Amino acid sequence: MSTAGLALAGVSAAYRGAEVLHAVDLEVARGELLVVLGPSGAGKSTVLRVVAGLEPVTAGRVSIAGRDVTALRPGLRNVSMVFQSYALFPHLTVAENIAFGLEVRDVPRSAARERARAAAETVGCAGLLGRRPGQLSGGERQRVALARALVREPDVFLLDEPLSNLDQALRVEMRAELRALHDRLGATMVHVTHDQTEALVLADRIAVLRDGGVEQIGTPDEIWRTPASVFVARFVGSPAMNLLPAGGPFTPPGDAPTAAAGGDRLLGFRPEAVTLADPTDDVGVAATVERVEVVGEDAYAYLTLPGGHRVVARVAAARRPGAGSTVRVTVRWADTHVFDAASGRRLGTA
């Protein structure tokens, strides 16, 4: 495929005899920013290492820019990797760190310096060229690591949790800068994170990884609105999506497929899809408010329903119920999800 930036076809990989990637299929279009999202141990870093050639595949093929690189050593793949730890050389200046990858490729020193300066300008660290990594803040080191990655003009950028060592404010700022950099360069990027907000904000598409397999690939909107499984539904969104037996306290309207489904279906809905009313209102289901968390303008009410079912509701902080009080709970049906309890796969909306 001529527009392919990167493709994994049936890629498996093993670590110490145990398979950690199982026949992964993944296509990243040229110029696309794909975020690989998943919990610790899902195999996110292994995906990057396999693409970079740092880890052998036990099955399948990896191609970059239309070229099969499965058998190529890392140095011949034309990818740049940015690590969580930045991996800068402490004894080299910023300029030398950025130019390092060029000089080992026999780019003449003056040309390497010039390209390093241009790369530093692109990521906003041109003022730091004479310093050493020990004299830089975390955010500055991150910029240097990015400059070192892009100076080589790779076919694909591989970013392994590059923002996770930064404090919250800087992470949010660098996240936006990274996206802007991607758009400016038109670069093909694979960005690994376990942070669902980072994934939703950054990605053109998200690949959700679970136990070494791809659970779902889609745009942030698709992942959010039509999660393919209970796993995706619960992993993306905080607090996590509510899940109840489909035959539980909430009865879907009319002849929705869940109504006849019995106990082998699960009903999912996010805290945002729950509405609370006064106990005297003749709507929904009665519930007890166990506790309330206020997060600025929002509040999360943790409720217990008849049968001991638990539900979290998001409400405006100014209109939050008191802990210990009774409320009536309704669910917006259009924003519900029905899952098969055995497989976890999504079946549709209630």
Ligand SMILES: Nc1ncnc2c1ncn2[C@@H]1O[C@H](COP(=O)(O)OP(=O)(O)OP(=O)(O)O)[C@@H](O)[C@H]1O
């Ligand atoms: N070089 C390695 N060292 C240690 N464990 C590894 C290595 N390569 C693979 N594994 C194992 O493979 C599985 C996937 O690991 P991987 O690091 O790819 O997951 P991850 O999703 O990136 O997790 P994390 O977010 O914790 O880094 C884990 O069970 C891990 O123990």
